[in-house]
Amino acid sequence: xxxxxxxxxxxxxxxxxxxxxxxxxxxxxxxxxxxxxxxxxxxxxxxxxxxxxxxxxxxxxxxxxxxxxxxxxxxxxxxxxxxxxxxxxxxxxxxxxxxxxxxxxxxxxxxxxxxxxxxxxxxxxxxxxxxxxxxxxxxxxxxxxxxxxxxxxxxxxxxxxxxxxxxxxxxxxxxxxxxxxxxxxxxxxxxxxxxxxxxxxxxxxxxxxxxxxxxxxxxxxxxxxxxxxxxxxxxxxxxxxxxxxxxxxxxxxxxxxxxxxxxxxxxxxxxxxxxxxxxxxxxxxxxxxxxxxxxxxxxxxxxxxxxxxxxxxxxxxxxxxxxxxxxxxxxxxxxxxxxxxxxxxx
Amino acid sequence: xxxxxxxxxxxxxxxxxxxxxxxxxxxxxxxxxxxxxxxxxxxxxxxxxxxxxxxxxxxxxxxxxxxxxxxxxxxxxxxxxxxxxxxxxxxxxxxxxxxxxxxxxxxxxxxxxxxxxxxxxxxxxxxxxxxxxxxxxxxxxxxxxxxxxxxxxxxxxxxxxxxxxxxxxxxxxxxxxxxxxxxxxxxxxxxxxxxxxxxxxxxxxxxxxxxxxxxxxxxxxxxxxxxxxxxxxxxxxxxxxxxxxxxxxxxxxxxxxxxxxxxxxxxxxxxxxxxxxxxxxxxxxxxxxxxxxxxxxxxxxxxxxxxxxxxxxxxxxxxxxxxxxxxxxxxxxxxxxxxxxxxxxx
DNA sequence: TATTTTTGTGTAATCGATTGCAGATTTGAT
DNA sequence: ATCAAATCTGCAATCGATTACACAAAAATA
Numbered sequence: 158x159x160x161x162x163x164x165x166x167x168x169x170x171x172x173x174x175x176x177x178x179x180x181x182x183x184x185x186x187x188x189x190x191x192x193x194x195x196x197x198x199x200x201x202x203x204x205x206x207x208x209x210x211x212x213x214x215x216x217x218x219x220x221x222x223x224x225x226x227x228x229x230x231x232x233x234x235x236x237x238x239x240x241x242x243x244x245x246x247x248x249x250x251x252x253x254x255x256x257x258x259x260x261x262x263x264x265x266x267x268x269x270x271x272x273x274x275x276x277x278x279x280x281x282x283x284x285x286x287x288x289x290x291x292x293x294x295x296x297x298x299x300x301x302x303x304x305x306x307x308x309x310x311x312x313x314x315x316x317x318x319x320x321x322x323x324x325x326x327x328x329x330x331x332x333x334x335x336x337x338x339x340x341x342x343x344x345x346x347x348x349x350x351x352x353x354x355x356x357x358x359x360x361x362x363x364x365x366x367x368x369x370x371x372x373x374x375x376x377x378x379x380x381x382x383x384x385x386x387x388x389x390x391x392x393x394x395x396x397x398x399x400x401x402x403x404x405x406x407x408x409x410x411x412x413x414x415x416x417x418x419x420x421x422x423x424x425x426x427x428x429x430x431x432x433x434x435x436x437x438x439x440x441x442x443x444x445x446x447x448x449x450x451x452x453x454x455x456x457x458x459x460x461x462x463x464x465x466x467x468x469x470x471x472x473x474x475x476x477x478x479x480x481x482x483x484x485x486x487x488x489x490x491x492x493x494x495x496x497x498x499x500x501x502x503x
Numbered sequence: 504x505x506x507x508x509x510x511x512x513x514x515x516x517x518x519x520x521x522x523x524x525x526x527x528x529x530x531x532x533x534x535x536x537x538x539x540x541x542x543x544x545x546x547x548x549x550x551x552x553x554x555x556x557x558x559x560x561x562x563x564x565x566x567x568x569x570x571x572x573x574x575x576x577x578x579x580x581x582x583x584x585x586x587x588x589x590x591x592x593x594x595x596x597x598x599x600x601x602x603x604x605x606x607x608x609x610x611x612x613x614x615x616x617x618x619x620x621x622x623x624x625x626x627x628x629x630x631x632x633x634x635x636x637x638x639x640x641x642x643x644x645x646x647x648x649x650x651x652x653x654x655x656x657x658x659x660x661x662x663x664x665x666x667x668x669x670x671x672x673x674x675x676x677x678x679x680x681x682x683x684x685x686x687x688x689x690x691x692x693x694x695x696x697x698x699x700x701x702x703x704x705x706x707x708x709x710x711x712x713x714x715x716x717x718x719x720x721x722x723x724x725x726x727x728x729x730x731x732x733x734x735x736x737x738x739x740x741x742x743x744x745x746x747x748x749x750x751x752x753x754x755x756x757x758x759x760x761x762x763x764x765x766x767x768x769x770x771x772x773x774x775x776x777x778x779x780x781x782x783x784x785x786x787x788x789x790x791x792x793x794x795x796x797x798x799x800x801x802x803x804x805x806x807x808x809x810x811x812x813x814x815x816x817x818x819x820x821x822x823x824x825x826x827x828x829x830x831x832x833x834x835x836x837x838x839x840x841x842x843x844x845x846x847x848x849x
Numbered sequence: 850t851a852t853t854t855t856t857g858t859g860t861a862a863t864c865g866a867t868t869g870c871a872g873a874t875t876t877g878a879t
Numbered sequence: 880a881t882c883a884a885a886t887c888t889g890c891a892a893t894c895g896a897t898t899a900c901a902c903a904a905a906a907a908t909a
Contacts, residue, residue: 161646163895174859179897189857210565210621211895214556214864221567221599221620229584235576239602251620253567254600256585274567274597275556300507384789413789420791440786443730443759445766509865520889525866535887557865560894 162203171199182207213275222466223271225255225264225281227309231410233436233455234282237307240459241280248467250277261285265293278303278466283311287350303469307462308453309353317469317480319462323353326451326486327360330433331405333449333488335368337496339403339431343376343394345387345411357407357435376401380411387414395422402430403494409434409441409450416446416493431494447491454484508549517545528553559621568812569617571601571610571627573655577756579782579801580628583653586805587626594813596623607631611639623816624649626808629657633696649815653808654799655699663815663826665808669699672797672832673706676779677751679795679834681714683842685749685777689722689740691733691757703753703781722747726757733760741768748776749840755780755787755796762792762839777840793837800830 164178171178173192181188181196199205213219224241226234242252253276255267264284271279279297283306291313297304298315306318334342344361347354358377365372375397380390387410394401395418406412412434419430426432426446434441434450441448461482472478510524517524519538527534527542545551559565570587572580588598599622601613610630617625625643629652637659643650644661652664680688690707693700704723711718721743726736733756740747741764752758758780765776772778772792780787780796787794807828818824 161895164897165895175896176860176898177858179895180858183897185898187857192857206619208560208621208895209619210556210560211864212897214554214560214866215895215897217864219556228581229575230578230581232576235574235581238575238600242602251599251616253597254584256588270597273552273555275554384785417789417791439730440789443763443786445763445791507865511865521866522868522890523888525868526888529867531868533887538887554865557894558867560896561865561867563894 161208162205163208164205167196167199167203167205170203171195218277219275220249221251221253221274221276223253223255223267223274223276223279223281225257225267225271225279227259227282227284228256229254231436232438233308233453236455237282237459237462240456240461241463242459243456244460244463244467257284259284261287268293268297272297272300272302276302277470278305280305280307280462280466282307282309283351284309285348285351303466305462305466305469307458309351312352315477315479317465317478317482319458319465319482319484320353321453321458321484321486323356323486324360324363326435326453326488327357327405327407328364329360329486329488330435330449330451331361331364332368333490334403334405334431334433334494335364335370337403337427337431337494339496340370341373341376341399341401342370342403342405343378343401345390345404345406345408345415346377346379347382347407347411349379354407361405382408382410384410384414384417387411388418389414391415391418395419395424400430404430404432406432406434409436409438409448412448412450412493413440413444416448427492427494427496431496433494437489441489441491446493449491449494450489452487452489454487458484507554508551509554510551513542513545513549513551516549517541564623565621566595567597567599567620567622569599569601569613569620569622569625569627571603571613571617571625573605573628573630574602575600577782578784579654579799582801583628583805583808586802586807587809588805589802590806590809590813603630605630607633614639614643618643618646618648622648624651624812626651626653626812628653628655629697630655631694631697649812651808651812651815653804655697658698661823661825663811663824663828665804665811665828665830666699667799667804667830667832669702669832670706670709672781672799672834673703673751673753674710675706675832675834676781676795676797677707677710678714679836680749680751680777680779680840681710681716683749683773683777683840685842686716687719687722687745687747688716688749688751689724689747691736691750691752691754691761692723692725693728693753693757695725700753707751728754728756730756730760730763733757734764735760737761737764741765741770746776750776750778752778752780755782755784755794758794758796758839759786759790762794773838773840773842777842779840783835787835787837792839795837795840796835798833798835800833804830 164175167178168175178196181193229235257263294313304316308320310318310320346358349355349358378390380386404415412432416432419426424430434448437450437452441450465480510521514521514524524542527539575581603609640659650662656664656666692704695701695704724736726732750761758778762778765772770776780794783796783798787796811826
C-alpha cells in the first residue's frame with residue numbers, strides 16, 4: 158500500500174534476478190519469450206511502475222527539460238509552451254516552466270536551479286541582454302547541456318535558436334501604414350539591447366527610408382510591454398506639436414494602451430491616428446476596434462524549438478551543431494489601421 | 504569540463520571520505536568546524552553541485568511538484584501558478600506544469616506521468632467531473648502523495664482544497680444587477696458537474712429568488728468558456744421573444760463574446776443589456792467598455808494551495824489532514840453594468 | 850558421442866548521496 | 880597517570896535500475 162513495488166519485488170516473486178526483470182521489461186533481445194511474458198504479467202499484477210529517478214541517476218538523463226520565459230500569462234508565451242509540450246510529451250519528456258518576470262537575477266537563478274534538477278536541456282527566451290548572463294550560458298555550453306533560444310535570443314556562438322524575422326514583420330507593418338497614407342509614423346519600441354526589439358526598430362526605420370519619408374528619431378520611444386506604459390507613452394506623443402498620425406508598436410499591449418489614450422483624447426482610429434501592434438495576441442482580434450498586428454505563429458515556434466532540442470540531445474555529444482531557424486511573420490490587417498475601408502484604395 | 508564533480512572527487516582531493524564530505528556539506532553537527540570549512544571551500548573551488556537525482560533517489564523526495572491546470576494562457580491560471588511558485592521556490596521546489604486542455608484523457612495521463620516522474624505532490628484544478636478520474640485521485644491518496652485541489656475541486660474525502668466562495672461571488676454579481684434595476688437576468692453557465700459552475704449557478708438562482716423575482720430556467724444556458732461560444736449563446740438569447748435585459752456570465756470570455764454579439768445587434772450596454780463576467784481577467788479592465796467581473800485573487804489562491812501542500816508533505820505521513828480553504832470573492836463594478844451612471848441610484 | 854554455438858540468467862559493479870554503526874582520537878575528570 | 884566521556888571520521892549498506900561479463904544449459908554441428 159505505501160511501498161512501491163520495485164524490480165526486486167518482482168524478481169523475488171518469480172525466483173529470478175532483478176537483472177532479468179529489468180532486461181525483460183526493457184525488451185532486451187537476450188530474454189526468452191516465456192520469462193518476458195511472465196515478468197510483464199507479474200509487473201502488471203503488482204502494479205509496478207518504473208522509478209524514473211533511479212533510471213535517471215543511472216542513465217544520466219532525467220527526461221525533464223527546463224523552459225524559461227519572461228512570463229506565461231501572455232498568449233504568445235503560453236502558445237510557445239504548448240508547442241513545446243506537443244512535441245516533447247510524446248517523447249517522454251516533462252517540461253519545467255520558470256518565469257523570470259524580466260528580472261535578470263531570476264534568469265541566472267533559474268538556470269542554475271534547473272541544472273541542479275538535472276534537466277536534459279533548456280529552452281529559453283532571454284529576458285535581458287545586458288548583465289553577465291552570458292556567463293551562465295557559456296557555463297551551460299561547457300557542460301554540454303543543450304540550450305535553445307526562442308524568440309528573444311542572444312547571439313552566442315554555438316547556441317541554436319528559433320526566431321521570427323522581426324525585421325520583416327516590422328517592415329511590412331510600417332509599409333502597410335505608409336501605403337494607407339500615413340506619413341508621421343511613431344514607433345513604440347522596447348529595450349533594444351534585445352534583438353527582437355532592435356530588429357523591429359530597424360525594420361520600421363528601413364520601411365520609412367525606403368518610402369522616401371523623413372525618418373524622425375524623436376518618434377521612436379522606448380517603453381515597456383504593458384498597457385499602462387503604452388498609455389503613458391502615447392500621452393507624450395499626443396502632446397508633440399507635430400503629433401504622429403500612426404503608431405507602430407513593438408507590442409500589442411502598448412498598442413492597446415496607446416489606443417485607449419488616443420480615444421481618451423477624443424481622436425478617432427484609424428481616421429485620425431492608426432495603430433499597429435505586434436504578436437497577434439487574442440485580444441487584438443476580439444476588441445471592438447480590432448487591432449492590426451503581426452502574427453508570430455508561436456505554437457510553430459515552440460514545436461520547432463523542441464525539435465531542435467531533440468536533435469541536439471539525440472546527437473552524438475561530440476558533434477556540436479548550431480542551428481538558426483527563422484520563421485516568417487504574417488501581418489494581420491484589422492480595423493485599427495484600415496483607412497481604406499473609408500477612403501477606398503488610395 | 505564534461506564530468507560533474509561529485510562528493511567523491513572532493514573526498515579524494517582532501518583524503519577523506521565521501522561520507523564526511525556529505526556530512527560537512529549538510530551541516531551535520533558531528534563534523535569539526537575545520538573540515539567543514541575546508542570541504543566548503545574545496546567544493547566551491549571544484550564547482551561542486553549536488554546531484555539532485557541521487558539525493559532524490561536516496562531520500563525519496565524529488566522536490567518537484569506537479570501542477571495541472573486546464574490551460575495556462577488565461578490570466579487566472581497563470582496567476583495561480585505564479586502564486587504557487589512564489590511560495591514553493593524558496594523551499595527548493597520546482598514546478599512541473601501540465602495542461603489538460605479540458606480533456607479528461609490528458610488529465611489522468613498527466614497524473615500518471617507526474618507520478619512516474621516521482622513528484623512529491625500534485626496541485627490541480629480538475630478539468631472534468633465526469634468520467635473515472637476519481638480512480639486516479641484515490642490511487643494518489645493510497646500512495647500517500649499529497650493532492651491539493653484549487654479552484655475547480657471535486658469532493659473527495661481526504662483531499663484538501665483551496666477555492667473561492669463561488670456561490671457568494673455569483674450571488675453578489677446577480678444582486679448587483681438586480682439593484683441596478685434589471686429584471687430578466689440570464690446566466691451563461693458551464694459544465695455544472697464542476698462545482699464552481701454549479702455554485703455560481705446556485706448563487707445566481709438564490710439571488711433572484713431572494714429578490715422576489717421569477718426564476719426562469721430557460722434563461723440559464725450552458726456553454727463553454729470561449730469568446731466565440733459566448734457570441735453563439737448570446738445570439739440565441741437575443742432571439743427570445745422576451746429577451747433578457749442582463750447577463751451574468753460564469754466566465755469573462757463568454758461575457759466578452761456576449762458583449763460583441765449585443766453590440767452587433769445594435770443594442771447598447773449597459774442601457775439595453777447589462778453584462779457581468781467572472782474572474783476579472785485583465786482585459787475586462789482594459790476594454791473600452793470595461794466589464795464588471797468577480798475577482799478571485801488567484802495569486803493568493805496559488806499561495807494558499809502551496810502552503811497547504813507544504814503542510815502536508817512536512818507532516819508525519821500517518822496524519823491525514825484534510826483542509827478546506829475558502830477565499831472570499833470581490834465584485835469589481837465597471838461600465839458594462841453600471842446603469843446608475845446614467846440613471847443615478849434608482 | 851564429443852564439441853562448438855547459441856540462448857538465457859545470474860553476479861556484481863555502477864550512478865551520487867545519505868546515514869547507522871563502529872572505531873579512533875582528543876579532552877576532561879579523578 | 881589512568882580511565883571515562885566527548886568529538887570526529889570511516890566503513891559499508893542503501894535507494895532502484897542498468898549492464899558488462901561470466902557461466903550454465905540447451906541446441907546445433909561434427
